[in-house]
Amino acid sequence: ILNTPRYGSVNIHASLLPQYRGGAPIHKAIINGEIETGITIMRMVKKMDAGDIVFQESCPIYEEDDFGSLHDRLQELGSNMIKKYLNQLFDFELKTIPQDESLVSFSYNITSEEEFVNFNDSMKNVVNKIRGLNPWPVAHSILDNKKVKLFKAVKSDLISDQEVGTVLGLYNEGLAVKVQDGVILIKELQVEGKNRMTAQAFYQGMGKQWVNLKFEIHES
Known part of the structure; x- marks a missing residue:
């Protein structure tokens, strides 16, 4: 299925991959006291959030931020990135960056x-x-x-x-x-x-x- 689209499949993830793969990257970035996060547009592969990085932009985490405020800023950043880079996603020669597996961290869904x-x-x-x-x-x-x-x-x-x-x-x-x-x-x-x-x-x-x-x- 991932290879069905002519130009491949991409995904938007709310972290600076390879950091915080998984379902709760925004929660965990704040909980862990990070001062920066971001949006990654990546190629989709079978392994969770492990595809090559296509585009990536950072976003500061302010001391007064909570999940809600940071989520909204990242949502806006992601939307702007899609508008900014959309045409480039159709370039077969577009260079991507493999994720460094030695730097991987995970952000699994929040448990009770x-x-x-x-x-x-x-x-x-x-x-x-x-x-x-x-x-x-x-x-x-x-x-x-x-x-x-x-x-x-x-x-x-x-x-x-x-x-x-x-x-x-x-x-x-x-x-x-x-x-x-x-x-x-x-x-x-x-x-x-x-x-x-x-x-x-x-x-x-x-x-x-x-x-x-x-x-x-x-x-x-």
């Missing part, structure tokens, strides 16, 4: 286990996971036997000697939670059975009752 946020981790890793899973499939944790979806979080300069996972209170319009190397601020969340809301709105309601409670920790 990966959606869980373990606060027994660094500020960077916790914030990046929340960014990388917003708005889909959404990171979550457990507190007071309730599932809590976490949509937005940032690092802070707060210092605390509380145990990891402890809710410290409201600070700079964020729900402060202790992690391994500091304190993060959860800015938007959704408690099981409730609507999505800002941390400030949540704190004015039931949030005050959470101070000194601990999010569930999974030991690695």
Whole structure:
């Protein structure tokens, strides 16, 4: 089937191949703290995302990016690349670049286990996971036997000697939670059975009752 089209088959992939082959390249790039990703137009082969590179352009990942914002920018980049390079794809003499197999990494689809946020981790890793899973499939944790979806979080300069996972209170319009190397601020969340809301709105309601409670920790 791949060889049926006269000019071959091409695919657009949202990473700088050979990095992040697979179904979740945007999620994993943010979760892993990358500062750059991009779009690759490649020849299609039987092996997943392993075809020769035809065209490739990079895209920065900003600190405030989440999956949604980066997805939209990459979608626009991919669309512009198709318009830019379409005619060249019909050139039988078009030179392609084989992927370097020694540089391959994979980004398999996000599992339900990966959606869980373990606060027994660094500020960077916790914030990046929340960014990388917003708005889909959404990171979550457990507190007071309730599932809590976490949509937005940032690092802070707060210092605390509380145990990891402890809710410290409201600070700079964020729900402060202790992690391994500091304190993060959860800015938007959704408690099981409730609507999505800002941390400030949540704190004015039931949030005050959470101070000194601990999010569930999974030991690695």
